[in-house]
Amino acid sequence: MVSMLSASVFGYSEKASAAPELKTKSETAILVDGDTGKILYENKADQVLPPASMSKMMTEYLVNEAIKKGKIQWDQKTAISDYAHKISQNRDLSNVPLRSDYKYSVKELYEAMAIYSANGASIALAELVGDGKESKFVGMMNDKAKKMGIKDARFVNSTGLNNNDLQGYDSVGSKTDENKMSAKSVGILAFKLISDYPEVLDTASIPSKWFRPGTDDKIMMKNWNWMLPSLVYGYKGVDGLKTGTTDNAGYSFAATAKRDGTRLISVLMKSNSYAGRFGETKQLLDYGFSNYTKETLLPKGYQLKKQKTLPVIQGKEKEVGIATKEPVSMLVKNGEKQNYKPVLVIDKKHLDKDGKLKAPLKKGETIGHIQLKYTGKDADHGYLLNDGSGKGQASVVTTKAVEKANWFVLAMRGTGHFFGGVWDSAVDTVKGWF
Numbered sequence: 268m269v270s271m272l273s274a275s276v277f278g279y280s281e282k283a284s285a286a287p288e289l290k291t292k293s294e295t296a297i298l299v300d301g302d303t304g305k306i307l308y309e310n311k312a313d314q315v316l317p318p319a320s321m322s323k324m325m326t327e328y329l330v331n332e333a334i335k336k337g338k339i340q341w342d343q344k345t346a347i348s349d350y351a352h353k354i355s356q357n358r359d360l361s362n363v364p365l366r367s368d369y370k371y372s373v374k375e376l377y378e379a380m381a382i383y384s385a386n387g388a389s390i391a392l393a394e395l396v397g398d399g400k401e402s403k404f405v406g407m408m409n410d411k412a413k414k415m416g417i418k419d420a421r422f423v424n425s426t427g428l429n430n431n432d433l434q435g436y437d438s439v440g441s442k443t444d445e446n447k448m449s450a451k452s453v454g455i456l457a458f459k460l461i462s463d464y465p466e467v468l469d470t471a472s473i474p475s476k477w478f479r480p481g482t483d484d485k486i487m488m489k490n491w492n493w494m495l496p497s498l499v500y501g502y503k504g505v506d507g508l509k510t511g512t513t514d515n516a517g518y519s520f521a522a523t524a525k526r527d528g529t530r531l532i533s534v535l536m537k538s539n540s541y542a543g544r545f546g547e548t549k550q551l552l553d554y555g556f557s558n559y560t561k562e563t564l565l566p567k568g569y570q571l572k573k574q575k576t577l578p579v580i581q582g583k584e585k586e587v588g589i590a591t592k593e594p595v596s597m598l599v600k601n602g603e604k605q606n607y608k609p610v611l612v613i614d615k616k617h618l619d620k621d622g623k624l625k626a627p628l629k630k631g632e633t634i635g636h637i638q639l640k641y642t643g644k645d646a647d648h649g650y651l652l653n654d655g656s657g658k659g660q661a662s663v664v665t666t667k668a669v670e671k672a673n674w675f676v677l678a679m680r681g682t683g684h685f686f687g688g689v690w691d692s693a694v695d696t697v698k699g700w701f
Contacts, residue, residue, distance in 0.1 A: 289554045291547050294517070294537035295450040298551045299651055300559075300598040301523055301530030303658045304458050306648035307555055307598065312451040315419050316536045319511030320361070320384045321521050322427030322446045324456050325408045326393060330377060331464040332411075333396045341377075344370035345395045347387075350436040355387025360432065362387050363478045363486050379478055381470040383488035384510065386426045393425035401425055402438040412452070415459050416652045420448035427511055445515060450534045455651045457508055457521045457532050468523070471507035474498055493545055494522060500545040502552065508532075512541070520544040524552050529598065531555045555598075562604050564639055565595040565661050571611055571637070579669050580619055582626030588666035591637055595661045606643035611663065612636055630668040636660045 291310055298308040306312075333339045347355075347365045355365040361384040365371065376392050379385035390401060397404030401424065408422040423430060423440035430437035430444045437444070448456075460467055474497050475489045491510040493499045504524035511519040517537035524531055533551040538544035569591040576586040599607070613635035619625050624634060638660040641647040650658050 289550065291535065291550065292539065292543065293535040293547055296533070296535050296547070296551065297450045297454050298531060298533045298555050299454050299458065301458065301461065301525070301532045303597050304455075304651035305597055305659060306650060307531075307559060308551065309451070309648055312454075313419070313449050315447050315449050317429075317445045317513060317516035318427060318448050318453055318536065319446075319513040319516035319519055320427040321453055321456075321509045321511040321519055321534075322422065322425070323380055323384060323389055324453075324460050324509050324521065325411065325422065326389050326404075326425045327377070327381060327467055328456070328460050328464065329396055329404070329407055329411060330373070330392050331467065334373075335464075339373055339395060341372065341374040343373050345373065345376070345391060346370050347391055348394055348399075350401070350433075351387045351391040351394065353434055353436070354390055355385070357386075357432075357434075360386050360428070361491070363488065364484060365391065366484065375478065378470055378473075378476060379488060381467070382473050382476055382490050383478070384491055385488075386428060389426045400438075405439045412448075412456075415455055417448065417452040417455050420446075420452050422446050427513070427516075429513060429515065445513070450536050451651065453521050453534045453536070454532055457523065457534065458651055461507065461523060461530075461532075468506045468508075471509070492520075492522070494548060500542070500549070502549055505552075510544075518544045520548055522548045522552070524556075526556055529556065529559075529561050559598040559600055561596055562599045563594050563596045564599070564604070564607050565591055565609060565637065567591060567594045569594075569609070569637070569661070571609060574611055577613075577624050577634075579624045579626050579628065580621075581671055582628070582669040583672050584669050587624065587628060587669050589634065589663050590666055591661040592631075592633065592664045593661050595637075595639060595659065597639075597659050600645065603643050603645070606641060607639040608642055609637045610640050612638060613663075626669045627671040628665050628669040630666070631664045633662045633664050635663045637663055
């Protein structure tokens with residue numbers, strides 16, 4: 268891979284404003300830009316812990332994926348197994364009581380899971396998507412985690428409960444097993460969920476709703492996310508996402524909020540109190556919204572000053588113009604805009620052994636990307652996923668087409684090089700005579 272670092276993108280400098288030091292009491296924490304996955308703050312974010320009901324975000328993802336693929340429908344009715352029924356009757360857990368002699372729609376079970384963290388409803392959905400087996404669904408959860416780039420997660424059930432709470436119905440892992448993942452991995456899951464299925468926020472942001480209204484089974488589902496604007500710890504812009512609480516996990520929370528076009532995602536794991544996780548989340552979100560601003564660092568059509576063209580071999584033309592296909596916008600700490608420099612990276616498949624582009628090339632063909640390298644003094648935490656997926660970078664495309672030269676032109680060029688070499692040798696020999 269060939270890369271070159273240019274001069275600064277910007278022709279001026281700013282004095283960086285110092286952001287206040289941020290400390291969290293939770294065991295682990297992370298704050299990210301919800302649009303690019305850029306990490307703004309982290310504390311022990313790779314430490315693996317039980318995520319509790321934050322696990323249900325993966326269940327939500329797979330349900331939405333099954334809807335998108337047409338495997339299930341929102342208005343589809345599904346029966347309740349003995350397992351889902353028995354768990355749903357345990358009021359020491361978050362639940363809506365389910366009947367074993369009634370079929371529920373996917374929509375109402377999904378709302379019970381997303382709003383009220385209902386465990387029985389989660390199991391019923393897992394069994395539906397997993398062809399009747401939660402164990403198969405758990406396999407899907409682990410497979411999807413790997414595809415998302417999550418390397419440290421291990422799911423043993425669809426709910427986030429400890430297997431001891433499943434009343435003998437646990438089918439994956441030991442009796443004492445529970446789901447495990449890091450705060451960074453929970454952040455990736457939240458990021459993927461709202462990126463791929465932004466409509467999940469329509470449900471996650473509902474503060475309260477009746478389950479089975481007008482029936483003997485009706486129950487008011489109050490959202491456990493008390494940072495929704497109309498609830499106890501209301502915070503402007505919060506519209507998701509998922510709390511989690513078990514004895515081993517403590518009090519955890521994956522939150523997201525959007526203000527003035529900027530979306531943040533925060534994750535706290537193992538906070539020491541129910542209210543504490545909301546207070547710390549407020550700290551994280553305040554820090555992000557106060558100290559970072561969305562900036563366009565590269566415009567569409569940007570060209571590096573010293574690399575507006577690249578050499579091409581075997582083409583009718585010997586060079587081709589290049590420019591960015593799209594602009595690059597990202598959250599930047601206040602006063603640090605000038606500390607991002609563009610770096611050109613060319614895909615190896617487009618290069619010959621001498622590092623030159625090979626013809627033919629189409630107009631608008633992607634030949635690499637420009638990424639932004641941070642050169643400031645603060646720690647750069649990178650991105651949730653450093654997989655070259657377009658976050659914090661722009662595709663570089665050709666500005667015109669370059670056709671491959673025919674055999675005669677290539678032969679003449681080769682002949683020209685040959686005779687040019689002979690002439691140079693001859694001149695050197697003549698010089699040697701005098």
